[in-house]
Amino acid sequence: MFDAAHEAGLVAASEHPPYSLAWYESFRRILGEGVCRQLGIYAIPDDVVLSVVIPVYNERATLLQLVDRVRAVPLRKQIILVDDGSRDGTREVLSELQADPREDALNSIQVVFHEKNRGKGAALRTGFQHATGQFVIIQDADEEYDPGEFPRLLQVLVEGKADVVYGSRFLGDQSHRVLYYWHYLGNQFLTMLSNWATNLNLTDMETCYKVFRTEVLKEILPTLKQDRFGFEPEITAKIARRRCRIYERSISYSGRTYEQGKKIGWRDGFKALWCIVRYAIAD
Numbered sequence: 198m199f200d201a202a203h204e205a206g207l208v209a210a211s212e213h214p215p216y217s218l219a220w221y222e223s224f225r226r227i228l229g230e231g232v233c234r235q236l237g238i239y240a241i242p243d244d245v246v247l248s249v250v251i252p253v254y255n256e257r258a259t260l261l262q263l264v265d266r267v268r269a270v271p272l273r274k275q276i277i278l279v280d281d282g283s284r285d286g287t288r289e290v291l292s293e294l295q296a297d298p299r300e301d302a303l304n305s306i307q308v309v310f311h312e313k314n315r316g317k318g319a320a321l322r323t324g325f326q327h328a329t330g331q332f333v334i335i336q337d338a339d340e341e342y343d344p345g346e347f348p349r350l351l352q353v354l355v356e357g358k359a360d361v362v363y364g365s366r367f368l369g370d371q372s373h374r375v376l377y378y379w380h381y382l383g384n385q386f387l388t389m390l391s392n393w394a395t396n397l398n399l400t401d402m403e404t405c406y407k408v409f410r411t412e413v414l415k416e417i418l419p420t421l422k423q424d425r426f427g428f429e430p431e432i433t434a435k436i437a438r439r440r441c442r443i444y445e446r447s448i449s450y451s452g453r454t455y456e457q458g459k460k461i462g463w464r465d466g467f468k469a470l471w472c473i474v475r476y477a478i479a480d
Contacts, residue, residue: 250324364406
């Protein structure tokens with residue numbers, strides 16, 4: 198009897214769009230509210246739009262696959278791609294996408310070009326200026342991070358509990374590729390120093406996945422200055438100074454090697470150190 202009811206409920210859930218109220222209610226009746234919360238099953242209001250800002254530099258090999266993965270996430274999205282002066286054919290790929298964006302009910306696409314390479318931070322600022330959704334997430338173009346985890350990251354924002362969510366690669370319950378020990382140690386060191394400067398207890402300050410309430414990000418946007426990877430400690434210091442409600446959620450991570458195109462290097466680590474000290478003092 199229970200099995201039949203259980204199966205009927207799952208069939209009913211499959212008939213509704215994921216994260217719709219009817220979809221959520223179908224699961225809640227079977228599993229209960231507590232279990233749904235633990236599994237990340239919840240309702241996202243129909244009018245919610247997630248702005249996905251994707252800085253792009255020489256990512257021709259992975260770009261279209263990444264865009265398809267972002268499209269496939271069952272949420273309404275504004276996808277903003279900012280080419281930061283690519284020289285490997287990425288600009289041509291983006292021009293074709295701009296000419297034929299294949300938009301649908303869940304996806305709109307904007308493409309913006311920088312005439313010369315200015316850095317990830319500069320590309321993000323450009324993307325943030327175009328964001329119109331209620332929430333904004335940063336997505337790298339290299340497939341190290343899984344867009345399928347957007348709903349998990351959004352949950353506490355949609356529920357009104359958070360202003361900012363960081364996706365942590367180091368919370369421990371999601372898979373991640375085993376790679377460079379010294380990079381891991383550097384990440385931990387920079388996160389520790391950032392926490393010292395901000396009085397936060399983050400586990401992954403340098404993560405790509407940062408999600409913001411748009412009004413919070415728009416308030417900070419005019420003060421952002423860092424053009425490269427210094428953006429990470431800068432934005433962290435500024436949301437801490439404004440006493441934003443910050444949450445972390447665990448994420449998976451499929452890191453790539455330098456041979457596969459990884460760009461961050463030791464110079465960026467030293468710049469991050471400088472930014473931690475600089476933005477601990479003032480905006």
